[in-house]
Structure formats: C-alpha cells, structure tokens
Amino acid sequence: MGHDHGHSHSHSANKKTLTISLVIISAYMVIEVIGGLLTNSLALLADAGHMLSDAASLFIALMAFKFSSRVADYSKTYGYKRFEILAAVINGATLILISGYIIYEAIERFQNPTEIASGGMLIIAFIGLMVNALVAWIMMRGSDVKDNLNMRGAYLHVISDMLGSVGAIVAALLIMFFGWAWADPLASVIVSLLVLRSGYLVTKSSVHILMEGTPENVEIEKVTEKILNTEGINGIHDLHIWTITSGLNALTCHAIVDEKMTIGESETMLRKIEHDLEHLNIQHVTIQLETADHLHDNSVLCVAKAEPAAHHHHH
Numbered sequence: 001m002g003h004d005h006g007h008s009h010s011h012s013a014n015k016k017t018l019t020i021s022l023v024i025i026s027a028y029m030v031i032e033v034i035g036g037l038l039t040n041s042l043a044l045l046a047d048a049g050h051m052l053s054d055a056a057s058l059f060i061a062l063m064a065f066k067f068s069s070r071v072a073d074y075s076k077t078y079g080y081k082r083f084e085i086l087a088a089v090i091n092g093a094t095l096i097l098i099s100g101y102i103i104y105e106a107i108e109r110f111q112n113p114t115e116i117a118s119g120g121m122l123i124i125a126f127i128g129l130m131v132n133a134l135v136a137w138i139m140m141r142g143s144d145v146k147d148n149l150n151m152r153g154a155y156l157h158v159i160s161d162m163l164g165s166v167g168a169i170v171a172a173l174l175i176m177f178f179g180w181a182w183a184d185p186l187a188s189v190i191v192s193l194l195v196l197r198s199g200y201l202v203t204k205s206s207v208h209i210l211m212e213g214t215p216e217n218v219e220i221e222k223v224t225e226k227i228l229n230t231e232g233i234n235g236i237h238d239l240h241i242w243t244i245t246s247g248l249n250a251l252t253c254h255a256i257v258d259e260k261m262t263i264g265e266s267e268t269m270l271r272k273i274e275h276d277l278e279h280l281n282i283q284h285v286t287i288q289l290e291t292a293d294h295l296h297d298n299s300v301l302c303v304a305k306a307e308p309a310a311h312h313h314h315h
Contacts, residue, residue, distance in 0.1 A: 011065060013142055014061075014065060014151055015062065015065050015066075016142065017138060017139055017142035017151075018058050018061055018062045018065070018151075018154065019062060020138055020142075021058055021135045021138055021139060021154070021158070022055060022058040022059060022062060024131060024134065024135055024138075025051055025054050025055050025058065025131070025132075025135055025158075026055045028051065028127070028128060028131045029048050029051035029052055029054075029055055031124065031127075032044055032045075032047060032048035032051060032124060032128055033045065033048045035120065035121070035124035036048055036124075038117070038120065039116060039117035039118075039120040039121045039124070040114055040115060040116050040117060041116050041117075041118075041121040041168070041171075041172075041184055042102065042105055042106055042109055042184050042185050042188040043121070043125070043167060043168040043171045043172075043183075043184045043185075043187035043188045043191065044121055044124055044125060044168055045102065045105075045188065046099075046102045046106075046164065046168075046187070046188035046189075046191040046192050046195075047125065047128060047161070047164040047165055047167070047168050047191055049098040049099065049102055049191075049192070049195060050160070050161050050164040050191055050194065050195050051128075051161060051164075052094075052098065053091070053094075053095045053098070053157060053161075053195055053198065053199070054154070054157045054158055054161050056091045056094060056095075057091055057153055057154050057157045057202075058154050058157075060084065060087040060088055060091050061084075061151060061153065061154045063083065063084070063087060064083060064084030064087065064245070067080040067081075067083040067084070078244055081244050081245035081248060082210075082244065082245055083245075084245050084246065085206050085209045085210060085243075085245055085246075086206075086210075088202050088203075088205075088206040089202075089203060089206040089207060089210065091199075091202055092198075092199045092200070092201075092202035092203030092204075092206060093199070093203055094199070095195050095196070095198060095199025095202070096196060096199040096200065096203065098192075098195060098199075099192035099193070099195040099196040099199060100192075100196070102188055102189075102191075102192040102195075103188075103189055103192045103193075103196075105185075105188070106185035106186075106188045106189045106192070107185075109182075109184070109185035109188075110182060110185050113181035113182060113185075114181070115181075116175055116181060116184055118172045118173075118175040118176045119172075119176065121168065121171075121172040121175070121184075122169060122172035122173065122176065124168075125165050125168035125169045125172055126165075126169055128164075128165040128168070129162060129165035129166060129169065132158055132159075132161050132162040132165055133162060135158050136155065136158045136159055136162065139151070139154070139155045139158065140155075153202070156198075157198065160194050160198065163191075163194065164191040164194065167187040167190055167191050168187055168191075170183070170187065171183040171184050171186065171187035209242075209243045209245075212240075212242040213242070213243075214241050214242070215241065215242070215243045215249045215281065217249075217281045218241055218249055218280060218281050218282060219280070220239075220241065222280055223241065223251065223277065223280050223282065224236065224239065224300055226273075226276050226277065226280060227253070227255065227273055227277075227287075230269060230272060230273050230276070231269070232257055232258065232261060232265065232266070232269045233255050233256070233257060233269070233273075234255075234256040234257060234258065234292065235255070235256040236253045236254065236255045236256070236300060237253070237254050237256075237300055237301075238252070238253055238254045238288075238301075239251070239252075239253040239300050239301055240252050240253070241282065244284070247283075248283050248284065249281055249282045249283055249284070250282070250283070250284040250285075250286070251277065251282045251284070251285050251286070252285075252286045252287070252288075253287055253288070254287070254288045254289075254290055254294075255287050255288070255289055255290070256289075256290055256291065256292055256294070257269075257289050257290070257291065258291070259291040259292070259293070261289075266289055270285075270287060273285065273287065
C-alpha cells in the first residue's frame with residue numbers, strides 16, 4: 001500500500017499547526033466561558049460552546065494523526081485508524097447536546113430578559129474574533145487544509161466560529177445602543193444552529209462509516225464497471241466497499257477469471273485494477289480470483305446467508 005506521496009512532511013506540519021491552534025483556542029474558550037458568566041451573556045456562552053466544538057475537532061484531528069500512525073497489531077489488524085471516526089461521533093454528539101442546551105436557555109431568556117454587561121461582552125467577543133482569525137491564518141499557512149479531511153474539518157470549524165464572534169459583537173452593539181436585550185439570546189440561537197448543523201453532519205458521516213457504509217466519494221457503478229472492463233475478468237460478486245478512516249477506502253470482491261490464467265498474468269491484471277481503482281478513491285484492494293466452475297450467486301453484492309457451515313466444501 002505504498003501510496004504515500006511524501007505525506008510525512010505535511011503530516012508533521014499538520015500536527016504542529018493543530019497543536020498551536022488547539023492551545024490558543026482552548027485558552028480563549030476558558031476566557032469566554034468566564035466572560036459569559038460575568039457579563040451574563042448567553043451569546044458569549046454559545047460562542048464558547050462553539051469554541052469547545054473547535055477545540056474538540058482540533059483535538060480529534062490531532063489524536064487521529066497520533067493514533068492512526070500507530071502500527072497494526074494482532075488485536076487491531078487495521079491499526080488504530082478508526083479511532084478518528086469514533087472520536088468524531090463523540091464530538092458530533094457533544095455538539096448536538098451543547099447547542100440543544102443553549103437553545104433551551106435562549107427560549108427562557110426571550111421570555112425573561114436579563115441585564116447584560118454589554119461593554120464587557122463586546123470586548124470579549126472582539127478578542128474572540130481576533131483569536132479565530134489568527135488561528136485560521138496559522139492553519140492556512142502551516143497545514144494541508146485542502147486535501148486532508150481532518151484538517152479541513154478543523155479549519156471550517158474555526159471559520160464558522162468567526163461568525164459566532166461576529167454575532168456576539170453585533171448583539172453587544174445592539175444592546176449598547178438600543179437596549180435590545182433580546183439580541184443576546186437571538187445571537188446565541190443563531191450560533192447554536194451553526195453548532196447543531198456541524199454536529200449533525202459530523203455525526204451522520206461518522207455513523208455512516210461505522211456502519212461500513214459505502215464511502216461518499218466512491219461511485220459503485222464506476223468501480224464495478226472499471227473492474228469488469230479489465231481484460232481477463234469475466235465477472236465479479238461479493239463486492240464490499242467501506243471506509244476504514246477518512247482518506248482510506250477499502251474494497252474486497254470475488255472475481256471470475258479464465259482457468260488457464262497463470263499466477264503471473266493474474267498479478268499483472270490485479271496491479272492494473274489496483275492502479276485504476278486508486279483514481280476512483282479506493283486505496284486498499286483485495287480480490288479473490290475464482291474460475292467459472294465456482295458456482296455462486298451471480299449478483300454483484302454479497303447475499304450473505306448465515307447457514308450451517310456443512311456444505312461449504314469448496315474452501
């Protein structure tokens with residue numbers, strides 16, 4: 001599987017960038033929580049919730065880089081690559097809970113507006129905006145936000161967090177100049193909906209991966225067509241395509257070939273298939289070759305029947 005086109009440099013650059021960003025964001029999140037409690041601003045707390053989601057996604061991205069580089073062993077033959085996906089599910093679920101709680105609080109606030117120290121709120125929100133801009137700049141400069149799913153997720157979090165700070169700034173100004181206390185819960189609801197959306201999307205795609213769903217960037221029709229059009233392949237069945245972790249999709253299937261094909265020929269053919277499938281976003285291919293005598297259900301997908309193992313004498 002040596003398809004690592006010099007990724008080790010960007011790997012360490014990504015790790016370094018993530019670590020710096022994580023430290024800055026976590027420190028500021030704490031300030032924002034304290035500020036939100038002192039100024040009584042729900043919008044600041046919502047933004048801190050958003051920053052927590054940033055910190056979480058940065059932490060997951062960092063852990064994923066750390067863990068997924070750990071080698072496979074006898075108890076985890078795929079290594080620890082799935083760790084990233086598990087962590088993402090937890091991250092997504094936490095975001096959904098946080099945003100739900102803040103929306104619930106905001107509804108309460110709309111009914112009973114509270115006194116808000118808008119000056120302090122404005123200062124903290126403004127510093128928050130600057131902090132996010134700084135982190136976004138560090139990420140753009142020092143890491144691979146285009147190609148690495150992990151880094152891109154973390155980067156988008158930070159960008160949407162900037163909107164949260166803008167919301168809190170606008171709310172603070174409205175309260176200062178017009179005394180509109182409802183601007184604070186309104187801003188917090190808007191920010192929470194952003195958090196809710198990212199939480200939902202993260203959870204949805206992670207659960208899809210844990211359910212061994214077909215990767216979103218793979219078109220089964222194109223893949224089967226590509227394999228079937230390879231010279232020497234007469235048919236395929238028992239096809240499975242799934243994601244191990246972001247950027248690593250696997251495929252297994254049985255392929256029917258001519259019984260006169262030599263091992264050398266079959267190897268050349270399999271290399272070609274591997275090469276072709278890499279362009280269709282499949283990085284790990286396992287194909288079992290069989291002759292036409294191997295009678296089998298001829299549907300492409302596996303019709304797995306859990307029957308007694310007695311009549312499987314062809315293995």
